[in-house]
Amino acid sequence: MWRDKWVPIVLLILLGLLQYRLWLGKNSILDYVALKKEVHTQSLHNANLNQRNVLLKADINDLKIGLEAIEERARNELGLIKEGETFYRILPAEND
Template sequence: MPILKDFLTSTVKFVLIAIAFVVLLVLNWRIWNKDIQQEQTIMGLQQQLIIQQKENMTMAETNAELRTRIDSLKRGSVEMIEEEARDNFGMVGEGETFYDFDPKSSP
């Protein structure tokens, strides 16, 4: 009986140690895997940041151009304002005749 009892206790100890070892491995694997996932998330966010910064720079340049244009129109002459109205809004001045030619209908 004592041999069986010693065998069972040594077997139980071994099983418990093996289970503890497996649990530790699983927990460590989850921690290591989490680190990898965090690194991938950080890299993805850095790429999104670069894209957003480029977009912001483009918009800042556009805004600067528009501010310059607005300032020039505020300080500009009547002729400059009329030219802007003609080019961008299709307006026609007093006494002017507007002709619209359709290239598709030409012979």
Template sequence: MGNRFVPLFLLAALLVVHAQLWFGRGSVSNVAALQQKLLAQRSANDQARQVNERLANEVRDLKEGLEMVEEKARSELGMVKPNEILVNIGK
């Protein structure tokens, strides 16, 4: 009599595991949906990364550009900021 319950128990356990595989939290359809969400999020992250890099390049160009403008103004036009003393050591 005990030998009959072992196969029934194993069959019931198999059904429970199989049901979890198809309908549970880690089911095949759930994993596929999460993979699609992951791909979409990675794409959005790549786009955001490109925008961030472009903005960082623009900021760097603006900073360097202002320094270049100030350097040219000082050397070519003799620009002096307020509270600065110009000392010209010439040849």
């Protein structure tokens, strides 16, 4: 009686072990889903960085080619004025 049933029992045990490894073991489907989310997040981050790099390259090219960009930066960031110009600072009125 047991001689006829030991093959299906062994096969069921092997199937159970394979299913366990597929769903819960190392490199399982759960790990795959987590890595897929991580790759998507990293792709979005890389896209943002690429966009920032494109803007920085355009800014660098503008600074290399045109003097207007250099002058604008000097005025805005360093507060420089040209010779012969008069600087006026307008302060907002204080409300009591």
